[in-house]
Amino acid sequence: MLISTKGRYALRVLIDMAEHNGTGYIKLMDIAQRQEISEKYLESIVKELVRNNIVTGLRGKGGGYRLSKEPDDIIVGDVLRLMEGGLAPVVCLENSGKTCPRVAECRTLEFWRGLDDVIRQYIDRYTVADLMRTEENGNDYII
Amino acid sequence: MLISTKGRYALRVLIDMAEHNGTGYIKLMDIAQRQEISEKYLESIVKELVRNNIVTGLRGKGGGYRLSKEPDDIIVGDVLRLMEGGLAPVVCLENSGKTCPRVAECRTLEFWRGLDDVIRQYIDRYTVADLMRTEENGNDYII
DNA sequence: TATCAACATACCATTATAATAGGAAATAGG
DNA sequence: CCTATTTCCTATTATAATGGTATGTTGATA
Numbered sequence: 001m002l003i004s005t006k007g008r009y010a011l012r013v014l015i016d017m018a019e020h021n022g023t024g025y026i027k028l029m030d031i032a033q034r035q036e037i038s039e040k041y042l043e044s045i046v047k048e049l050v051r052n053n054i055v056t057g058l059r060g061k062g063g064g065y066r067l068s069k070e071p072d073d074i075i076v077g078d079v080l081r082l083m084e085g086g087l088a089p090v091v092c093l094e095n096s097g098k099t100c101p102r103v104a105e106c107r108t109l110e111f112w113r114g115l116d117d118v119i120r121q122y123i124d125r126y127t128v129a130d131l132m133r134t135e136e137n138g139n140d141y142i143i
Numbered sequence: 144m145l146i147s148t149k150g151r152y153a154l155r156v157l158i159d160m161a162e163h164n165g166t167g168y169i170k171l172m173d174i175a176q177r178q179e180i181s182e183k184y185l186e187s188i189v190k191e192l193v194r195n196n197i198v199t200g201l202r203g204k205g206g207g208y209r210l211s212k213e214p215d216d217i218i219v220g221d222v223l224r225l226m227e228g229g230l231a232p233v234v235c236l237e238n239s240g241k242t243c244p245r246v247a248e249c250r251t252l253e254f255w256r257g258l259d260d261v262i263r264q265y266i267d268r269y270t271v272a273d274l275m276r277t278e279e280n281g282n283d284y285i286i
Numbered sequence: 287t288a289t290c291a292a293c294a295t296a297c298c299a300t301t302a303t304a305a306t307a308g309g310a311a312a313t314a315g316g
Numbered sequence: 317c318c319t320a321t322t323t324c325c326t327a328t329t330a331t332a333a334t335g336g337t338a339t340g341t342t343g344a345t346a
Contacts, residue, residue: 001229005334027291036245038336038337041336043292043294044335047294050293058343059293060289060292060343061344062290063290090144090151108274111269111273111277119262147304148305170323171323183306190324201323202324203312204313206313206322207323
């Protein structure tokens with residue numbers, strides 16, 4: 001399993017917010033109930049989204065969260081990289097500043113780079129608005 | 144980082160075996176030294192490759208390992224799925240027999256399926272023979 | 287000013303990762 | 317047949333990540 005609950009839940013929260021993107025702020029408790037995810041756990045996820053200005057929070061009565069941008073301006077790849085702390089398929093491609101000592105003789109790096117490209121291209125093609133629309137397709141197959 | 148050392152090391156071992164695919168069997172100690180990986184750790188990886196008939200072992204003096212098939216018959220995707228225990232991007236796509244209760248209302252499943260496809264298509268396009276050839280390209284860039 | 291909800295911090299149980307250690311079994315060369 | 321060699325097999329372990337839970341503080345507003 002390549003993507004953890006953090007990335008998956010974050011997307012679900014953003015879609016939920018986009019769908020209830022009406023007047024004011026949305027309480028996290030409401031999202032938690034609709035999505036059937038622990039509110040406390042969602043807090044730690046939303047905190048990350050707030051810090052990166054994908055979502056805006058307002059405390060106090062009538063407070064809650066709302067999207068900081070339009071759904072079609074939120075790129076899925078950005079959200080996933082943020083929540084997962086990068087999505088490089090191998091350590092060698094995490095730009096940690098240090099070069100792998102075996103890079104000259106490495107026979108697999110090229111392959112990993114290609115995989116990284118393929119993943120990046122796919123996840124950066126989708127926005128939160130795109131995910132909302134998948135509903136229409138009626139994806140009620142058995143997994 | 145999506146792929147662990149098990150998957151990465153397994154590929155390096157297979158490439159190493161393919162490159163030294165001469166007369167007889169190759170000692171794991173030799174591979175370990177060339178690849179600068181602990182021999183004991185490699186054992187646990189190669190054991191998995193033996194069990195799945197990708198590699199054949201022979202014990203005793205003059206023993207070692209060799210590929211069970213030709214390098215271009217070993218698909219990288221098969222090796223990775225084996226070593227990583229599946230490569231589904233999310234739990235929902237691991238065919239564990241049970242259906243997600245939220246499948247009907249899930250807005251992200253379609254997206255994850257697409258990601259799974261893209262990854263699968265890429266890694267199943269490569270064989271160990273392909274990886275050997277990347278040497279010629281001279282991939283001496285800085286990461 | 288009471289209430290509500292975000293924000294902050296700390297803690298915790300379980301699992302995965304990346305090994306290491308020690309010995310048993312088999313094979314081939316002498 | 318014996319012995320060195322090398323795979324094979326079964327633990328054990330340290331560290332980190334995952335997936336939470338608990339408690340309390342701050343700030344907005346009705």
